[in-house]
Amino acid sequence: MLSALLALSALAIVFGLLLGFSAIKFKVEGDPLVEKIDAQLPQTQCGQCSYPGCRPYAEAIAKGEADINQCPPGGETTIIALADLLERDPKPLNPENGEIKPKTVAIIDEPRCIGCTLCIQACPVDAILGAAKQMHTVIARECTGCDLCVEPCPVDCIDMVPITQDILTWKWPYPDTSLEKAS
Amino acid sequence: MRQTVNRIRRLWKFRGGVHPPQQKNISTSAPISPAQLPERLVLPLHQHIGEPAEPIVNIGDKVLKGQMIARPQGYVSAPIHAPTSGTVIDIGNYPVPHPSSLSATCMVIHSDGDDRWIEHHAVEDYFRLPPSELRNLIREAGIVGLGGAGFPSYIKFNPGQQKAIQTLILNGVECEPYITCDDLLMRERPQDILSGLLIIQHALQAHECLVAIEDNKPEAFVALRQATEDYDNIEVVQVPTLYPQGSEKQLVKVLTGKEVPADGLALNIGVVCANVGTAAAVHNAIHRGEPLISRNVTITGSAIGSPRNLNVLLGTPMRELIEQCDGNLDRIERLIMGGPMMGFALHRPDLPVIKTTNCILAATAEDLPPQRPELPCIRCGACADTCPVNLLPQQLYWYSKHQNLDKVQEFNLFDCIECGCCSYVCPSNIPLVQYFRFAKGDIWTQEREKEKSDIARRRHEFHQFRVARDKEERQAKRNRKKAALKADTAAAERDKKKAEIQAAIERTQTRRQDAMKDAEMRRSSYQGRTRDHSTAGNAGQQPENSSDTEQK
């Protein structure tokens, strides 16, 4: 009885030491988690997550202050990617942060533009060209569709239009041959 | 000489493959005939792999047959020529033959019925031209791979770093069921193919040429053998029928025993493949000066009354071709461009023929069985056994189905050539190829988005940097101004004080002088008139007291 106890305790101590040793010896350097989270975010910089941009949101997630379901532009893909990264369960998008909408791009109705530069100041990625009293225009390729320029425009000349699919961006749909449908 | 000996060439095998019913003799009884000149031709600007062409004529312009109407944009691109003479009536979005059923930019030509050629010349003595110039002529002629992929040919005919290549393979395999346009071309125009082959050989400086033909096309084999009799370095090889032997990498393996590296080109192992139709187009371009404005198309399927091959101007609506072959549009259950294994279903019959349209399969329900319900995978491994690339389709299926994009790439999804063998044999009727295409599309989209988000991140970081810099600059400016202002007020205050002091001093002095004057005056008046002592004494002392007070 005593010998068994002793043996077990000895084993426990040995393994404990072994574990402790390997924890020190094989310590994995902490990855820059914020970078990794930030890499999963869509970088629309729209602020719908209630943080002033994607990186602050990433930092908040890393600190545990924000949840992973606050990014409407990233949608389900981002939530799943974050869940994978952080080893959590995916959850549906928090409706308080907005809803998943098709991707859009800002278009300025140029005749109406008065050249006030308010939208230029609002754009988080400098995707609007123009100067004071000059007509402004959106570089569609750079636009993230964040909506932030719509509000400041005093003459309401900015529209968010959905990005249309062309044959270059088209992709094959998920096969739809479910058994239930067939039978 | 060699041909009479009938030397048997050693052939290799690729793993897998299937034997779908051939259905080729449906369309081989009639010779190739020209299709009727259409009234309206729709020419998509994107008929090849790479960047779309860019129009160089305007709406309303008159164009002649063979005139270049859109020029290539960038390296991987091809020009487009007017297939007949007429007027450009529109440049805009029209439905194009594409699995998406979407529209794309097209040029529309209204034919004037004259079919009048632009001035064009044959190239004399092409073999005196340097290969690069020859390639340029092929590029100018708008030639792309006519086997189905549509990759610009002049790029393929560039040996690149290697200067010369070992083997040029002319692909007359045509392994897809139903399609016979290459077969008929080989039977009817072996001389054109040979002369195109010689040009390509010159462009590539290839040592030997092999023409591969499946053993289900004996007439074509004989015709090409006869045509190439006098050439020692050209050999026509009969290969056993097996789908997908026409796929480049599989054909290279069969003929040379070498495997094209998964992430490389046949060129990397000193081999270049070209389709027999492409060779004939090269012949037309060099020996006749005619750009690629037409191609042979197989019109077949049970909905077609007299199935055959037509020589069709690019841009001709398919509906007209079907009608010319006594087709019944109402009987078509599924209209396919290409063959049943790799072709795609079209959503309407009025789409134009493009450079990659090798076959229009107007299939009835008897030709092609309806899609059967998808059952669970039983892991039978039939897909893996038939995969010519040695992939594990069932694993790929599993991960594609669950959108595990990392895993599908680990299982080499992008090595999949989408030949359809796996789906063809699957006892559970799983549309494996579509799962793979879906996963590929997903990965591409994700990469595009990733790229976009990376750009956005950089731009946002720059934006923040800029905003911060501007703010800093503004702040700095403000600080400077404030400092300057402060300096000014301080000086002013000092001056003011000084001035006050000065004023005070001056005031005191004047007062003192005044007082002295007063005292003087009083003294003199006292001494002179009244001699009232007491008042004079008081008055005389007063100013002294006051100045004392002031100076304290």
Place this chain on the structure above:
Amino acid sequence: MTSPTPTSPHTLAAASITRVMLRVIIALIPGLAAYIWFFGWGITINIAFAVLVALGAEAIMLQLRKRPLLPFLTDGSAIVTAVLLAFAIPPLAPWWITFIGIIFAIVVAKQLYGGLGYNPFNPAMVGYVVLLISFPREMTSWVPTLSFSPYELSFVENAIFIFTGHLPAGLAIDALTEATPLDTLKTNLGLGNTVSEIKSQLGLDEATSRLLSVIPIFGAIGGKGWEWINGGFLLGGLWLIYKKVIGWQIPAALLGSLVSISVLFYIIDPDLYASPVFHLFSGATMLAAFFIATDPVTAATSNRGRLIYGVGIGILMYIIRTWGGYPDSVAFAVLLMNMTVPIIDHYFKSRVFGRHGD
């Protein structure tokens, strides 16, 4: 034109699960014929009953799981499971043995794991192991071949016994049953006898001895008949390979490894270890090699993986037969190797075209 099929290929080969399963059942016929010849009609009652129970259980489970009934009931997989399990159950086993085995195979081993295609373990073997462990006495009481049986039960008597437990007057069940050949060999080896002694000691009648001397390669010990049944399965299995329903890899690897290892020990001590031929033609060897181990759902998928998988089963079969507690070893060997399939699949992928060394 109706809505086009979204993707190529637009044509499909005639393959279907039903067809695969049908061919498997056809391939079982020679073995079944030999079985009936030697052990009587009891097996057919068991098979019919098992199929009925299997289809019923499958239907109920599909209903509960809200899956469509028709495609899954007609795919034939439940029938194959039922037939294979029925082969493994003694012909005179009472009906509830079959019932419990099938229910366990279909409900637990198959449907609860997600149904066709999702079960990691061979359902028939799971059912068999459950029976073997729970009801060892019923599961190891086989009838001797008809020529040795003191009484030949008629079809009806057989059915009555299976479903009610009543035998014709004057018969006791013990008189009708005996242990399986593998079991007998094992037990007697355990008693310190040599293989040849066991053969002679078992008090066979003269006719059998004569028979043994005529065909000595089938050195069976009273388990006469098994070699014919195994021969039947071998025949059916070869036909399946010829028809490309199954690959050659698993059967070849399984039989090859079983022969190799038994040759090795036979050379070391033929008195202690049975001959390779005995191993090949005893018990469920051929059934396992061609019908059970080749179940695609639970086997390895790549060709190299299948070889490993087959070799593993062959070796485990020998080990369990020779040193294990259950001499009828196929089920344990198959289930153990089922567990290794994910690892095998992970490490033995085929080389992708145009890729070297990665």
